[in-house]
Amino acid sequence: MTITTPAVPDTVANAAATPEKVQPYAALGLKEDEYLRIREILGRRPTSGELAMYSVMWSEHCSYKSSKPYLRQFGQKVSEKMKKNLMVGMGENAGVVDVGEGWAVTFKIESHNHPSFIEPFQGAATGVGGIVRDIISMGARPVAVMDALRFGDIDDPDTARVVHGVVSGISFYGNCLGLPNIGGETYFDSVYQANPLVNALAVGVLRHEDLHLANARGVGNKVVLFGARTGGDGIGGASILASDSFSAGGPTKRPAVQVGDPFAEKVLIECCLELFAKGLVEGIQDLGAAGISCATSELASNGDGGMFIDLEKVLLRDPTLTAEEILMSESQERMMAIVTPEKLEGFLAVVDKWDVETSVLGEVTDTGRLVINWRGEEIVNVEPRTVAVDGPVYDRPVAYPTWIDALQADTAARLPRSTDLRADLLTLLGSPNLSDKRWITNQYDKYVLGNTALSFPDDGGMVRVDEESGLGFAVATDANGRYCQLDPYRGAQLALAEAFRNVAATGATPVAVSDCLNFGSPENPEVMWQFSKAVEGLADGCLELEIPVTGGNVSFYNQTGDVPIHPTPVVAVLGVIDDVARRIPSGWQDEGNNIYLLGTTRDELDGSAWAGTLHDHLGGMPPIVDFGAELRLAGLLSAAAEQSLAASAHDLADGGLAQALAEAVLRFGIGARVWITELMQRDGVDATAALFSESTARMLVSVPREDDVRFQGLCEGRGYEFLRIGVTEDSGALEVQDQFTIPVEELRRVHTATMSDRFGAVVG
Amino acid sequence: MPIIVVEVMPKAEILDPQGKAVAGALARLGAASSNAAQFSAVRIGKRFELTVDGAVDDAVLAEVREIAEDMLANTVIEDVVSITVAE
Numbered sequence: 033m034t035i036t037t038p039a040v041p042d043t044v045a046n047a048a049a050t051p052e053k054v055q056p057y058a059a060l061g062l063k064e065d066e067y068l069r070i071r072e073i074l075g076r077r078p079t080s081g082e083l084a085m086y087s088v089m090w091s092e093h094c095s096y097k098s099s100k101p102y103l104r105q106f107g108q109k110v111s112e113k114m115k116k117n118l119m120v121g122m123g124e125n126a127g128v129v130d131v132g133e134g135w136a137v138t139f140k141i142e143s144h145n146h147p148s149f150i151e152p153f154q155g156a157a158t159g160v161g162g163i164v165r166d167i168i169s170m171g172a173r174p175v176a177v178m179d180a181l182r183f184g185d186i187d188d189p190d191t192a193r194v195v196h197g198v199v200s201g202i203s204f205y206g207n208c209l210g211l212p213n214i215g216g217e218t219y220f221d222s223v224y225q226a227n228p229l230v231n232a233l234a235v236g237v238l239r240h241e242d243l244h245l246a247n248a249r250g251v252g253n254k255v256v257l258f259g260a261r262t263g264g265d266g267i268g269g270a271s272i273l274a275s276d277s278f279s280a281g282g283p284t285k286r287p288a289v290q291v292g293d294p295f296a297e298k299v300l301i302e303c304c305l306e307l308f309a310k311g312l313v314e315g316i317q318d319l320g321a322a323g324i325s326c327a328t329s330e331l332a333s334n335g336d337g338g339m340f341i342d343l344e345k346v347l348l349r350d351p352t353l354t355a356e357e358i359l360m361s362e363s364q365e366r367m368m369a370i371v372t373p374e375k376l377e378g379f380l381a382v383v384d385k386w387d388v389e390t391s392v393l394g395e396v397t398d399t400g401r402l403v404i405n406w407r408g409e410e411i412v413n414v415e416p417r418t419v420a421v422d423g424p425v426y427d428r429p430v431a432y433p434t435w436i437d438a439l440q441a442d443t444a445a446r447l448p449r450s451t452d453l454r455a456d457l458l459t460l461l462g463s464p465n466l467s468d469k470r471w472i473t474n475q476y477d478k479y480v481l482g483n484t485a486l487s488f489p490d491d492g493g494m495v496r497v498d499e500e501s502g503l504g505f506a507v508a509t510d511a512n513g514r515y516c517q518l519d520p521y522r523g524a525q526l527a528l529a530e531a532f533r534n535v536a537a538t539g540a541t542p543v544a545v546s547d548c549l550n551f552g553s554p555e556n557p558e559v560m561w562q563f564s565k566a567v568e569g570l571a572d573g574c575l576e577l578e579i580p581v582t583g584g585n586v587s588f589y590n591q592t593g594d595v596p597i598h599p600t601p602v603v604a605v606l607g608v609i610d611d612v613a614r615r616i617p618s619g620w621q622d623e624g625n626n627i628y629l630l631g632t633t634r635d636e637l638d639g640s641a642w643a644g645t646l647h648d649h650l651g652g653m654p655p656i657v658d659f660g661a662e663l664r665l666a667g668l669l670s671a672a673a674e675q676s677l678a679a680s681a682h683d684l685a686d687g688g689l690a691q692a693l694a695e696a697v698l699r700f701g702i703g704a705r706v707w708i709t710e711l712m713q714r715d716g717v718d719a720t721a722a723l724f725s726e727s728t729a730r731m732l733v734s735v736p737r738e739d740d741v742r743f744q745g746l747c748e749g750r751g752y753e754f755l756r757i758g759v760t761e762d763s764g765a766l767e768v769q770d771q772f773t774i775p776v777e778e779l780r781r782v783h784t785a786t787m788s789d790r791f792g793a794v795v796g
Numbered sequence: 797m798p799i800i801v802v803e804v805m806p807k808a809e810i811l812d813p814q815g816k817a818v819a820g821a822l823a824r825l826g827a828a829s830s831n832a833a834q835f836s837a838v839r840i841g842k843r844f845e846l847t848v849d850g851a852v853d854d855a856v857l858a859e860v861r862e863i864a865e866d867m868l869a870n871t872v873i874e875d876v877v878s879i880t881v882a883e
Contacts, residue, residue, distance in 0.1 A: 150872055151870070151872040151873060263810075265809065265811060289872060291810050291812070291813065291873060292811075292813075295813070295817070296813070349811065363811065364811070
């Protein structure tokens with residue numbers, strides 16, 4: 033991409049004098065009507081600097097122009113209870129939730145999909161870096177990360193390139209920062225072949241009084257840029273990368289991607305935390321997509337509205353950068369702070385101590401305009417809200433997909449059911465999506481910082497917040513793109529229900545949601561319909577569960593050629609637990625415990641792993657969602673955790689009961705004897721459905737014999753369906769009576785071979 | 797046997813954290829010594845030495861050029877800056 037830069041910078045005066053000048057708005061991703069609107073707003077043509085700012089800030093990625101009308105539901109469908117513990121909601125860098133004892137937790141999940149296809153290592157690494165800076169800018173100390181990944185067909189030659197790059201990039205950045213990676217999920221599906229999804233989540237912890245926001249208030253306060261120098265990284269990345277898609281033919285757009293430096297970010301974290309602790313900053317914003325354009329216009333819009341910047345003060349890595357490039361650069365590891373003149377000296381002393389380069393760019397003004405000078409000439413003079421807030425909003429056409437009725441009618445009920453359930457279980461257990469992911473997770477630090485209570489392969493990650501009281505949080509992410517393809521409304525609710533249940537399984541109480549909505553092109557009316565349904569499903573679901581959406585992001589244009597990905601709304605649920613010592617792990621650790629199945633099993637195989645893996649089938653309607661049941665189940669688990677009645681709890685999802693049993697066995701190698709006849713009779717299902725159905729609101733719980741009576745009493749008291757279906761044994765095998773017996777070693781071999789056969793030995 | 801040397805550098809506009817770290821170290825070490833030169837930047841690249849069985853002709857060089865672009869350099873973030881023959 034080339035930006036035409038005249039030898040003399042294009043000044044505001046010049047723009048006013050030369051209205052006829054042809055500008056490359058289309059190459060910058062702006063539509064003609066958008067360009068005309070900019071001219072109308074300014075009352076003249078934009079300068080090249082202004083055009084650069086508008087183009088990145090009005091891109092889909094930054095402006096949410098297609099999704100905004102739908103996302104409003106997250107703010108509208110709320111109850112009093114949902115607002116109670118919410119300290120900061122949507123719209124800021126990340127949501128903040130009060131978790132008690134004076135502590136707050138902030139978390140957010142964000143996509144870095146397109147960069148991770150072009151340059152998997154740096155794309156994924158900078159995805160982690162970016163989300164961590166969002167957390168810092170709330171005033172919090174980052175304490176954990178997590179990733180939700182989607183790759184193409186595991187056997188496609190290009191998949192290995194992306195998998196190796198993305199996983200190394202995440203582990204490199206996260207491990208160097210010293211942050212534990214406490215879980216996530218990985219799926220393989222050919223729909224993600226040329227468009228992998230890398231959704232990075234970060235969690236931070238802060239005291240209530242440390243909360244910081246991104247606004248520039250107080251006339252005369254200084255605007256300070258600190259951290260890494262500004263270079264030519266990812267110029268235009270925000271608009272070009274995130275608003276266009278890749279096609280197999282033709283030249284690939286390969287703009288300069290960003291390269292991350294985790295050691296610089298680590299220093300930046302400590303530097304920021306010291307600045308916060310000493311009360312030296314009034315407002316703060318991280319620099320991500322759209323760089324200085326975004327930070328200045330957002331800070332000004334959220335504050336008093338006026339700001340003056342001398343762009344020449346920006347410290348450059350490459351002195352040949354033009355003003356437009358400086359405005360658009362996405363160089364990593366940079367922050368912008370608002371500092372009062374009296375505290376500037378103290379501020380500079382702290383950044384100096386951390387060896388962080390800093391420059392004072394300008395100050396907050398009362399003009400209501402964002403004015404940027406370059407070499408003594410005014411090159412930008414705009415009302416900041418028109419750049420950052422009042423961008424275009426599109427009411428995109430929505431069309432009910434022509435193919436969806438036929439897809440939903442094609443139910444898995446017509447598929448043959450085998451009599452060899454042992455083989456079925458092993459095939460599923462070794463399938464790419466249900467196989468052991470330690471090849472990935474073992475490359476990540478899980479226990480660094482010393483507060484990790486649970487991490488992969490447990491249902492959710494859990495981290496201690498307060499070392500005295502044991503207060504902690506749990507997080508889980510989920511999304512099943514296959515379900516969402518069948519029915520985006522229900523599919524999004526299933527993602528929410530599963531993430532909620534995963535958090536509940538740890539014994540924590542779910543309190544908040546962050547989501548990363550990955551879809552195809554919003555210009556495709558069928559994709560827009562999927563998006564509208566998924567958002568509606570999520571908002572309705574959150575209202576029923578009474579947990580608020582605190583933030584997240586939308587990633588459109590995820591497609592190869594004209595084929596969009598399956599709708600993939602990744603839902604992250606955050607929970608709180610009073611004392612992590614009372615957490616519930618997912619695997620069996622002792623023999624002689626009773627195994628209970630909580631919830632009801634229906635014959636629900638449409639869209640299941642069973643249908644997909646054994647029959648290469650996707651059709652029908654995904655499982656029914658019952659949020660009332662999920663809430664009761666979560667309440668029951670929380671009570672069981674409090675009374676220490678459950679030795680383990682594992683949620684039933686992909687692969688159903690069979691997969692849950694195998695995973696519970698494989699965690700610590702404790703076997704089990706299980707009977708399913710009673711379950712089949714009670715719920716009226718056959719053995720295949722009993723083992724592989726993906727009915728929701730179900731959980732596998734193991735209970736020590738001495739707590740058996742109390743646990744049964746708890747279930748009865750709360751009116752939740754429960755059935756004893758087995759007992760753990762140190763038999764070295766999983767036995768399902770009248771069906772099969774599989775040695776633990778065989779389960780393990782099948783479970784682990786899938787990833788290591790293709791990508792290399794499992795480390796650690 | 798002839799050796800073909802391929803040199804790869806990070807693209808000019810791309811951050812080079814390694815180089816930055818060395819530049820920082822040079823400045824720190826230089827501060828301790830009285831007559832140290834001042835270096836404003838350091839960039840670190842890679843050097844590949846490919847030992848060839850037999851003579852180097854245009855066909856071999858063409859092949860190396862292709863290998864360099866396709867495999868030795870990650871051309872999204874790096875450039876092949878030189879391919880030379882060292883005897």
